[in-house]
Amino acid sequence: MHDIRSLRDDPAPFDAALARRGLEPQSAHLIALDDARRAAIAAAQDAQTRRNELSKGIGQAKAQKDEARAAALMAQVAALKEALPALEADEAHAAAALDAALAALPNRPAADVPDGADENDNVVVHSRGTPPHFAFAAREHDAIGPALGLDFETGVALAGARFTLVRGHAARLQRALGQFMLDRLTRQHGYEEVCPPLLVRDEAVFGTGQLPKFAEDLFRTTDGRWLIPTAEVSLTNIVREAILPEGELPLRFAALTPCFRSEAGAAGRDTRGYIRQHQFDKVEMVSIVAPDASEAEHERMTACAEGVLDALELPYRRMLLCAGDMGFSAARTYDLEVWLPGQARYREISSCSICTDFQARRMNARYRVEGEKAPRFVHTLNGSGLAVGRTLVAVLENYQQEDGSVAVPSALQPYMGGLNRLEPAR
Incomplete structure (x- = not known):
């Protein structure tokens, strides 16, 4: 607002x-x-x-x-x-x-956001890691995954298009990824772990900017609640209608939750595989800070997400989104794009955005400086740390072996009971 x-x-x-x-x-x-x-x-x-x-x-x-x-x-x-x-x-x-x-109006772009209309005008900030070279033709995850437990057919039979049943090795790997991400954020970076509601009221979704303009992108229950499209909604609204003492800032929250999106504007895009689903798991980061700390917090949050990719030894790049490609509430957004050998391209795996006081005004979220009578609006930030399903896809494609097995990244092996390789069902 x-x-x-x-x-x-x-x-x-x-x-x-x-x-x-x-x-x-x-x-x-x-x-x-x-x-x-x-x-x-x-x-x-x-x-x-x-x-x-x-x-x-x-x-x-x-x-x-x-x-x-x-x-x-x-x-x-x-x-x-x-x-x-x-x-x-x-x-x-x-x-x-x-x-x-x-x-109905989006946030104003920050001064350093590049001009542009869409993703073609985004700018590469830096790249990390080297895409793997295989002695065989790299396969996409939807060719590797079924033998490891990505059951696309049963998911569609149960719920329709853009739903997948995950079982066996794939389910275990997905659980390991979520736990690994959440542990890094809470133990190494000081985020407070939260288990938030997955159903929220109108005012919560309005507060983070999904309503009223993007209602068609959401799922709504028969009693009028909304399934969260991201834990950003629940986490950011923790401070709704609050006046925080300045000494309590910054607040940093992290959650691993299912997310639900109608993908109303994605007809024909990523209809195969596990990239674009109606239901998916994601680890979300939210920061509530004083305005003079928000620029540094944006860099810190993005570095936290990059640290997950570094630890998994996945090649990626950071993109600064142009004004025309940013989300509604964002003033500046960094996208992290991971290399997928099967597609031979980078794909988004995280977005980290600074929203200035745009969401805070919608939520009436404020803080009080000691000695001042009038409270000020906080700044809010949010980022994926990471999208779990897309990280699963990245691991399958980057760690694939010629025989159809998939090596387990060393950082995940403690979460997999020491297992270092996923063998396909024969």
Whole structure:
């Protein structure tokens, strides 16, 4: 959510920032809505003030035995009392119209975010690791996985397209990956482990920016709750409506959860295999920080995600997303893309975003500096540490052997009971 007061003070930079996301100028329309809101507030306040003044006059008139004047004043008070509900409704309607217009607009890109329309305009920040060279033709995960327990056919039979039953070696490897990621984040990087709700209310999904614009990307239950598309929703809303002492910051949360996405805009994309599913596991990181710490926190969070890939010895690169490719709430996003030998290309495995105070304003999440009366909005950040299913895909493809087996990365072997190789079912 944007601050209408700062927008009014300097509308040109606001329009210029959103133009980088491909939007037409918005400030004139927003200021007009705010003018209407202010006018409605003033009208209601003036009516209430006039009513109070007239009420005092009634007492004075009666004290002076001027019944005619008292009766006239009472009639005016009654008329104002009758008019006030409509004036207050106008005020509420004007405020709701402004809030709806502000809520529909994405965050402004940070100054160092490159211009561009889509993923083709993203910028490589750095690359790590060397893609493996095989003495045989590398296979994709959907060719390797079925013999190890990626049961695509049964998943579809049970639930439909974009669902997979994971069993045997693949299930054990997926569990090991999630545990390994969560342990790294909590033991080495100080994140607090959280087991959050998987079902949330409207206000939680609004707070992180999925509602109202992206409802079609979500699954909703019959009682009106939403299945989380990412644990970012639950974790970030921990501080909803809170005023935190500055000394409590930063807060860092991590969770391993199932995530649920309708993939409404992904028709025809990644229809094979385990890359794009309606249900998948992900380890999520969320940080709540003071504004002057958010830039450093973004680098720290991204480095934490990179550390998982380094430990698994998976080749990857960091991408700085262009303005046109960022998510709705992000001011800057780094994507980590892992090398998949079977596809001979890099694929996204993590996104780490700084959201400035955009989500905090939607959640009314604030902190108080000691000695200051007015609280300030926190900054929020979120990142994948990592997407577990895509990491499973990366391990299968990068550690594949010619005979169909898959070597287990050394970092995962303690989580696999010392197993160093997954043998395919014959």
